[in-house]
Amino acid sequence: MTTRRKFLTTAGVGAAASLAAPAVHAQSTIRWRMQTYAGPALAEHVVKPAIDSFNKIAGDEMQIELFYADQLVPTGELFRAMQQGTIDAVQSDDDSMASPTEVTVFGGYFPFASRYSLDVPVLFNQYGLNEIWAEEYAKVGVKHISAGAWDPCHFATKDPIRSLADLKGKRVFTFPTAGRFLSQFGVVPVTLPWEDIEVAVQTGELDGIAWSGITEDYTVGWADVTNYFLTNNISGAWIGHFFANQDRWNEVPERLQELLKVCMEQSHYYRQWWYWGGEAALRVNGTKMELTSIPDAEWDQVEAAAQKFWDEIAAESETKAKVVQIFKQYNADMQKAGRPYRYG
Template identity: 90%
Template sequence: MTTRRKFLQTAGVGAMAAPLAAPALASGTIKWRMQTYAGSALAAHVIDPAIEMFNKIAGDRMQIELFYADQLVPTGELFRAMQRGTIDAVQSDDDSMASPTEVTVFGGYFPFASRYSLDVPVLFNQYGLNEIWDEEYSKVGVKHISAGAWDPCHFATKDPINSLADLKGKRIFTFPTAGRFLSQFGVVPVTLPWEDIEVAMQTGELDGVAWSGITEDYTVGWADVTNYFLTNNISGAWAGSFFANMDRWNELPEDLQTLFRVCTDQSHYYRQWWYWGGEANLRVNGTKMQLTSIPDDEWAQVETAAVKFWDEIAAESPTKAKVVEIFRKYNADMQAAGRPYRYG
């Protein structure tokens, strides 16, 4: 934290190298600092290509300096730093960065809100979530630029999980809302800096993670320190977004705003196929973790608990109730549509 504070005080001079090599800049170049929730290995897929593309096209008109998980501020402080203008833009889910909005609880992994990754962009673009997110973030001086899907939420653990009873007492790194939901099954949610997870698994501080699908487990090294992968999941896709300080966003010329949107859309598209293909490939061909499953009739208890959890969240405010109602409507539509949208 001392290093981070020094970095902020010196505006990034000398204390820490930027992940992207900066070109020679014209004196009038717009410069942004952006931090992602992801560590460097994961960022190579979920954000680096998009920012490199933006910088290449924008040239000396604008450059974005990208920082990885916890490099400038801890992930849980990202929202406040962006709101203050210490950071200009952020890639994260609402839940992890602790945004003070009515929609925060739905970011990351809201239990069983989605079955597949395509559910997330449809919910935002066709079922009205974009408008709700825009309104909520505009109230607090932040621009919600776009939301997209990441991977599903599975357990990767040291010991095998073959029943709900096996979850009891397990210390699991997960998201705030997911942890709140899973605690009723005996899971002990643990919050740590992202980069500390692998070591925490090795030292026994953690028994597992419920933070990603199998693609990330392999990409970031967690497959090297866990032995089992549970095929049941509590959500079909992580929901995350790109955000910016509202003043910084409004200062951009319209064409640069459009370019940023195009590059974030490219990022969303990249993740759609990278995760979708990766999840299947590593289940079939991966060699580092053994697959386990909780029987469907037992896992149905978790799905039933999610319905009650939705009711609990909806009772907290009218805005939350509106979002939950959208989830209900969407999932009912998908169920009625049948195959390939929903099975059974």
């Protein structure tokens, strides 16, 4: 190759023109920077395996450098950084990254929209949410690549929660929309960097966390600083996504775009069984947190409030109304499907 290149620099114009193209225009490795909402311990499960697989398969054609929560930019600035091209791709929910779209309120935990992890891919792939998300993000220069179901939303607290009254005054780290909904029950939503949560619970700055299921509580260390796990949840599955800067996405060859999609879908599948199995195993065999419950008759008040909340959101815009209607139709269909296929 060295000899050939030397020849091309010294040979006549005609010879150089006929031979130069393959060597001189060889494509360099495409390099992306992706930041996840997750800290290092959680990222080991929720994104790193997929990125490692992609990098291994793509080889010299493309490599993605993965960064963890708040490493390059604060999580609340992820969308803007991606839109501007400061980073190339993001793994997050719409809510946490402060996406300026009509669908942002539905990211993360929209109360009681999903009961089980499989609800999310069905809603996106069969009930039309994929098309709505793609359209909304195209308006702001971002490619919505893939949506997946992740863990449920439960309270992990220092003091036991056995009634709605026990929620009053509790300072809780949670998602923006979840916090907006829960505040009517006296919860005080607190926003902090993800990596600061464990210490904030230890120092008393936080009374608890409504961010995840029990699998995540054990994985990231929150089970070490909280004493109780509330079995009632406000959502059975988080809605999270992979996104990319639209221009960066367009620069990637179609074959590698397809590989990205496949690896991201595999990531969603990994999360489904990892969370699902962990939720059961740690409730049964875990030793760090005592399980508590709010009686169904009382928890019905929360579910009724969620339906009112849905209607309030639907009144805000035509797009939001369309998404809420899809949630209503889907939940009605699942309720009719009944046992043994479906509980709820």
